[in-house]
Amino acid sequence: MPEKADQPTLIADDRPTVELFTDGACSGNPGPGGWAFLLKHAASGSQKEGSGGDPATTNNRMELQAVIEGLKALTRPSVVDLYSDSKYVLDGLESWIKGWKKNGWKTKSKQPVKNAELWRELDELRNQHTVRFHWVKGHSDHPENERCDELAVAARDEAARAVQ
Numbered sequence: 468m469p470e471k472a473d474q475p476t477l478i479a480d481d482r483p484t485v486e487l488f489t490d491g492a493c494s495g496n497p498g499p500g501g502w503a504f505l506l507k508h509a510a511s512g513s514q515k516e517g518s519g520g521d522p523a524t525t526n527n528r529m530e531l532q533a534v535i536e537g538l539k540a541l542t543r544p545s546v547v548d549l550y551s552d553s554k555y556v557l558d559g560l561e562s563w564i565k566g567w568k569k570n571g572w573k574t575k576s577k578q579p580v581k582n583a584e585l586w587r588e589l590d591e592l593r594n595q596h597t598v599r600f601h602w603v604k605g606h607s608d609h610p611e612n613e614r615c616d617e618l619a620v621a622a623r624d625e626a627a628r629a630v631q
Contacts, residue, residue, distance in 0.1 A: 482597070483508060484546040487537045490605070490615035491529025491553065492623045499630065500524040501622030503615040504537030515540055518618040520626030529619065530556050531585040538592040546597045552605030552612055561600055564590055 486507040493500035503518035517536050521529070530553040538547070551557055564586060566575065572583045580586060603609045606616070 480546070482543070482545050483510065484548070485509075485541065486548045486550065486611075487534070488550045488603075488611035488615050489530070489533035489537055489553075489556075490551070490612060490619045491526055491531075491533050492616065492619035493524060493526035493529055494623055494627060497523055497525050499623050499627035500526065500529040501619040501624070501626060502529040502533035502536065503618030503622060504533050504540065505611050505615055505618075506537060506540055507611070516614075516618060518622040520622035520629075522626045522630040527553075527555050528582055528585060529623075531582055531589060533615070533619070535585065535589050535592060538589070538596065541596065544595050546599070547593075548599050548601060550601045550603050550609075550611065552603050554602065557600050557602055559586065560589070560593065560598070 486509070488505040488507075489503070491500065491502045499520065499522050501518060501520040504516070506515040508514075517540055519532070519536065530551070534549065534551065534556055541547070567573070567580045567586065568590070572580045572587070574580060603612050605612060
């Protein structure tokens with residue numbers, strides 16, 4: 468019996484599914500800042516953390532850097548559930564970036580996009596994966612978000628000490 472034409476053909480997807488939790492921290496804006504990520508691969512139970520800092524940055528740059536570094540830590544194309552407390556990052560990735568790219572990295576008011584070099588890098592990285600977006604409320608006892616905040620604050624404090 469022939470297949471029905473309206474039946475979709477399913478293709479197996481062997482990419483791993485991972486959870487990526489991210490956070491950024493800044494003391495002053497600009498000021499010393501830190502970023503952190505936590506990657507979880509539920510199928511294997513493995514986790515990976517990363518963090519870093521910058522002595523003179525902004526909170527938005529640290530939020531972006533956290534996602535960039537988390538995606539860079541992946542060793543192959545994956546399905547990524549991204550959890551962030553940054554509406555800036557999530558709104559940017561879900562909707563704003565399309566218009567920015569279409570307008571030559573300019574905002575609707577024809578101004579250059581702030582942090583464009585980070586947005587470009589993030590766009591390139593996320594195109595290697597399938598990214599699903601999840602907003603979490605910051606400082607609301609979400610264990611992975613709290614862990615990322617702890618790591619980002621420690622990296623921020625280390626960056627601040629480096630310039631003293």
